[in-house]
Amino acid sequence: MSESLDAQTRDEIDDQVAEAFDAYLADRLAEPGPLRASLASSRSTRLVLGTVGLGALATALAPDGNIVVCWIWGAIAVTNVAWLLTARHR
Missing domain, CATH: 1.20.5 (Single alpha-helices involved in coiled-coils or other helix-helix interfaces)
Structure with missing residues (x-):
């Protein structure tokens, strides 16, 4: 019991x-917040998915050096953060 x-x-x-x-x-x-605002916009979603898709393709085609892959994903992160910040100010 x-x-x-x-x-x-x-x-x-x-x-x-x-x-x-x-x-x-x-x-x-x-x-309210930048992430919520960006999720509400399909344009932002397309940008994020597009950059991740291009990053995956670039990673697959990159030479064996990890430095190149790090630069690619760093650029993707900067692009997406900048997009989130600009989306917040609209």
């Missing part, structure tokens, strides 16, 4: 934690 009570108590706690986490995420998603 004690084991089933413990399992039931754990289930109730898990449910309460899940509900609190859901409420927290809903509040965070309702807040």
